[in-house]
Amino acid sequence: MRRLLEYENQIFLDSFHEDGLLVMAKGLGIDRIFLNFLKVYCDPANLVLVLNTNAREEEYFTEQLEKESIKPLPRNITNEVGANERQKVYLQGGVLFLTSRILVVDFLTERVPVEHISGILVYKAHRIVESCQEAFILRLYRQKNKTGFIKAFSDSPYAFTTGYSHVERTMKNLFVRNLYLWPRFHASVVANLEQHKVDVVEIQVQLTSATLACQTALLDLINACIQELKRCTTAIDAEEVTVETAIGKAFEKTIRFQLDPVWHQLSAKTRQLVTDIKTLRLILRQMTQYDCITFFSMVNSVKMSEKAFGQNTGWLFLDAADSLFVHAKERVYGQEKTQINEKEKKEDKEPLLEECPKWEALRDVLKEIRKENKNLGPGEEPGAVLIAAEDDRTCNQLKEMLCDGARSMMIRLFNKYLAQKGQNLEDEAKRIRQEKMAKIRTNKGQKTKAAEQTLTQMVGGASKEGNTEVNTVGGASKEGKTEVNTVGGASKEGNTEVNTVGRAKKEKGNIRDKHNLLDSCSSRRNEHTVLKGLVIRVFRASRPGVPLRVYFMMYTGSVEEQRYLTTLRMEKEAFEFLIQEKANMVIPEEREGKLEDDPNLSRDTTPANATVNTRKGGAPQVSTQEKVVVDMREFGSELPSLIHRRGIDIEPVTLEVGDYILTPDICVERKSVSDLIGSLNNGRLYNQCVSMCRYYQKPVLLIEFDANKSFSLQVKQSSEVSIQDVSSRLALLTLHFPKLRILWCQTPYATAELFEELKVGKPQPDAETALAVGSSDEGLQWSDKYSHGPQDFLLKMPGVNIKNYRLIMNKVESLSSLCDCSQEQLTEVMGSEYYATQLHNFLHSKPKEPVDKPSKPGKSDYKRGFKRKR
Numbered sequence: 087m088r089r090l091l092e093y094e095n096q097i098f099l100d101s102f103h104e105d106g107l108l109v110m111a112k113g114l115g116i117d118r119i120f121l122n123f124l125k126v127y128c129d130p131a132n133l134v135l136v137l138n139t140n141a142r143e144e145e146y147f148t149e150q151l152e153k154e155s156i157k158p159l160p161r162n163i164t165n166e167v168g169a170n171e172r173q174k175v176y177l178q179g180g181v182l183f184l185t186s187r188i189l190v191v192d193f194l195t196e197r198v199p200v201e202h203i204s205g206i207l208v209y210k211a212h213r214i215v216e217s218c219q220e221a222f223i224l225r226l227y228r229q230k231n232k233t234g235f236i237k238a239f240s241d242s243p244y245a246f247t248t249g250y251s252h253v254e255r256t257m258k259n260l261f262v263r264n265l266y267l268w269p270r271f272h273a274s275v276v277a278n279l280e281q282h283k284v285d286v287v288e289i290q291v292q293l294t295s296a297t298l299a300c301q302t303a304l305l306d307l308i309n310a311c312i313q314e315l316k317r318c319t320t321a322i323d324a325e326e327v328t329v330e331t332a333i334g335k336a337f338e339k340t341i342r343f344q345l346d347p348v349w350h351q352l353s354a355k356t357r358q359l360v361t362d363i364k365t366l367r368l369i370l371r372q373m374t375q376y377d378c379i380t381f382f383s384m385v386n387s388v389k390m391s392e393k394a395f396g397q398n399t400g401w402l403f404l405d406a407a408d409s410l411f412v413h414a415k416e417r418v419y420g421q422e423k424t425q426i427n428e429k430e431k432k433e434d435k436e437p438l439l440e441e442c443p444k445w446e447a448l449r450d451v452l453k454e455i456r457k458e459n460k461n462l463g464p465g466e467e468p469g470a471v472l473i474a475a476e477d478d479r480t481c482n483q484l485k486e487m488l489c490d491g492a493r494s495m496m497i498r499l500f501n502k503y504l505a506q507k508g509q510n511l512e513d514e515a516k517r518i519r520q521e522k523m524a525k526i527r528t529n530k531g532q533k534t535k536a537a538e539q540t541l542t543q544m545v546g547g548a549s550k551e552g553n554t555e556v557n558t559v560g561g562a563s564k565e566g567k568t569e570v571n572t573v574g575g576a577s578k579e580g581n582t583e584v585n586t587v588g589r590a591k592k593e594k595g596n597i598r599d600k601h602n603l604l605d606s607c608s609s610r611r612n613e614h615t616v617l618k619g620l621v622i623r624v625f626r627a628s629r630p631g632v633p634l635r636v637y638f639m640m641y642t643g644s645v646e647e648q649r650y651l652t653t654l655r656m657e658k659e660a661f662e663f664l665i666q667e668k669a670n671m672v673i674p675e676e677r678e679g680k681l682e683d684d685p686n687l688s689r690d691t692t693p694a695n696a697t698v699n700t701r702k703g704g705a706p707q708v709s710t711q712e713k714v715v716v717d718m719r720e721f722g723s724e725l726p727s728l729i730h731r732r733g734i735d736i737e738p739v740t741l742e743v744g745d746y747i748l749t750p751d752i753c754v755e756r757k758s759v760s761d762l763i764g765s766l767n768n769g770r771l772y773n774q775c776v777s778m779c780r781y782y783q784k785p786v787l788l789i790e791f792d793a794n795k796s797f798s799l800q801v802k803q804s805s806e807v808s809i810q811d812v813s814s815r816l817a818l819l820t821l822h823f824p825k826l827r828i829l830w831c832q833t834p835y836a837t838a839e840l841f842e843e844l845k846v847g848k849p850q851p852d853a854e855t856a857l858a859v860g861s862s863d864e865g866l867q868w869s870d871k872y873s874h875g876p877q878d879f880l881l882k883m884p885g886v887n888i889k890n891y892r893l894i895m896n897k898v899e900s901l902s903s904l905c906d907c908s909q910e911q912l913t914e915v916m917g918s919e920y921y922a923t924q925l926h927n928f929l930h931s932k933p934k935e936p937v938d939k940p941s942k943p944g945k946s947d948y949k950r951g952f953k954r955k956r
Contacts, residue, residue, distance in 0.1 A: 106264030742860030
């Protein structure tokens with residue numbers, strides 16, 4: 087682990103001395119700050135819990151600490167560690183990585199020595215909301231521990247700009263008073279990084295004419311679909327849904343967020359438009375990311391798909407779509423000419439197989455590096471070459487291109503594409519010739535103004551023009567999402583993993599990799615473009631003695647350039663917003679939760695079961711503390727946290743029947759809409775209702791849905807009642823279980839409030855009793871001591887009602903024995919001559935014989951006993 091830079095040291099000291107929320111720009115080194123906190127607290131005298139990390143991050147942090155010979159290393163607690171063993175691990179101290187689901191249960195069951203916890207480190211703090219498990223843990227922690235620290239970290243400033251007072255609500259959930267903001271334009275950061283400038287060579291690569299035409303066509307198609315989408319529905323925000331925002335990665339989330347509440351009301355055309363935009367965005371990304379054959383294969387599959395022609399919203403028939411198909415094909419086969427001379431008729435031309443322009447630039451860069459390495463002085467060793475790319479597929483393609491040559495790789499990909507169509511390269515060449523002879527198109531050499539229109543002109547940005555392809559710049563640079571080649575030491579730094587490629591050596595006309603494979607440089611594929619550039623600058627500043635040069639490549643006037651500029655703008659606006667929020671923020675003194683009478687920790691001001699005694703000044707008199715028994719598996723949801731926040735204690739146990747036990751009589755089975763449909767289809771819900779009705783007087787089926795998301799239990803186009811419909815199955819469920827009550831709640835907040843109301847004036851459940859339900863006959867209702875089939879049959883007979891059927895089942899062994907009873911015996915059993923006469927006449931009167939007399943049932947059919955088989 088390298089020593090901290092000046093600004094990193096300042097960040098660490100500020101966060102170490104005072105609890106707070108630290109928000110940094112991506113790439114500034116938040117992982118390095120977090121690692122130093124772990125390094126400080128890796129001591130058996132401390133007990134520090136780490137929340138919100140995944141397995142990959144935990145492995146990385148542990149690996150870095152191991153390189154520093156830190157002991158003891160942090161330990162991971164998963165579901166494979168038993169409860170008793172976890173309790174021993176807590177007492178041993180040190181740093182612990184835990185899942186929130188395990189930790190919240192251990193807090194509630196008091197396995198964690200809360201008073202001995204030194205503090206809690208919260209990673210990715212922008213994900214903390216009031217109803218999440220991490221907020222629940224922090225609330226439980228602050229209720230019993232007033233001295234420990236809470237330190238939160240985040241490198242996603244844009245996440246705090248959504249919603250009303252998001253950053254203030256997050257700080258309230260974290261129980262912190264301080265907000266530390268460190269953007270890339272912070273004075274300390276700029277001053278520190280300017281001392282160690284990176285030698286940057288910016289290479290602006292021009293798109294080919296065919297690729298530029300494809301990009302223009304795709305943008306026209308996306309714009310057409312967006313305009314049509316706005317005409318089809320008014321739920322779309324015209325300012326947020328534009329061509330510029332459609333380039334970004336969060337566009338699909340924005341669309342779904344706006345349309346989810348009315349999704350079930352949208353027409354089929356509107357839904358298909360959303361799908362078409364998603365398809366076009368994927369094609370646009372592949373245009374600059376991969377080779378021309380992969381791009382053409384995808385475009386051609388969309389064009390030739392019968393499903394697409396049957397369901398698309400019309401964009402396939404626009405002129406822009408035709409231009410896209412023509413120029414995508416042109417990149418593979420070459421441009422079709424209006425005239426074909428006699429010499430060309432006799433020859434079969436091979437396909438063009440247009441190379442990506444960045445490939446040639448990359449080869450030139452590697453040649454330049456190799457040339458400089460030859461001129462090194464005595465004692466100087468050449469550095470490693472690092473190539474940064476967006477994903478594994480791009481890296482594998484670059485490796486093959488450098489090892490085998492671009493043309494060889496393209497021919498292999500082309501033959502693979504043809505093999506899928508049952509062709510080969512020679513047959514395809516003849517087919518091209520025949521197609522050219524049959525179709526002589528009009529001259530397409532004249533480009534329209536729309537075809538020459540660049541992305542920056544379409545979205546209103548400033549376009550860049552110039553014939554110079556290689557520009558040398560100093561200081562800060564633009565780091566693109568494609569290949570970034572560096573000369574210098576290789577390492578893992580900050581948020582990016584940089585893998586090395588061995589020294590490039592020319593052999594048989596190709597550059598061959600003699601050592602490592604070319605892999606993806608980014609450990610997080612969804613990181614913004616700006617991340618890599620800042621990581622490189624931090625890498626350079628932390629190693630002032632290591633020479634470093636960066637070759638930065640970007641397609642000028644392309645989608646990736648506009649995406650980069652948009653990302654920079656969004657990050658800058660996010661930090662400006664947070665700075666303004668911090669200036670206007672009013673933070674109460676008790677925010678940290680360290681005061682004994684902290685209102686943030688008071689779960690409820692007046693419990694629902696409180697009674698007011700007017701003779702004692704109206705003071706609420708609480709008889710007992712309310713509690714709810716909750717199944718262990720329910721702690722993956724938000725509901726237990728919200729129930730606890732309303733002043734109700736939670737007792738986690740493993741329940742055989744139900745999910746929540748509110749009272750000794752009320753059992754609740756919680757289902758989301760998707761769970762409900764699945765449980766109805768596989769019959770699981772029926773069995774759960776049978777169990778609840780047997781053991782509890784008031785079984786409840788709770789169905790939770792999101793008010794901001796649509797759902798439909800019945801097919802909109804169908805008006806017929808069908809057993810396949812969810813609504814029909816729910817109706818049958820309520821008919822079969824008359825005691826079952828169904829509750830619909832749109833949010834977990836509403837569910838928690840409803841639970842509190844249902845418990846008013848009711849006795850509290852017992853965890854041991856609830857735990858025993860289902861595992862033995864203890865707790866069975868009286869009616870469940872007998873078989874349900876004969877019970878239902880008996881209740882349908884004349885003279886038998888809900889008051890006397892128990893008398894019959896207690897004294898008569900079976901239905902067959904009931905038929906053998908005389909009227910006097912029935913009167914003695916039922917206690918009523920009137921009802922006994924009705925039943926006796928029904929059992930012994932001869933029915934009218936039908937025309938086709940059915941066969942008599944066997945004697946065994948009448949001997950089904952009332953007693954339930956054990």
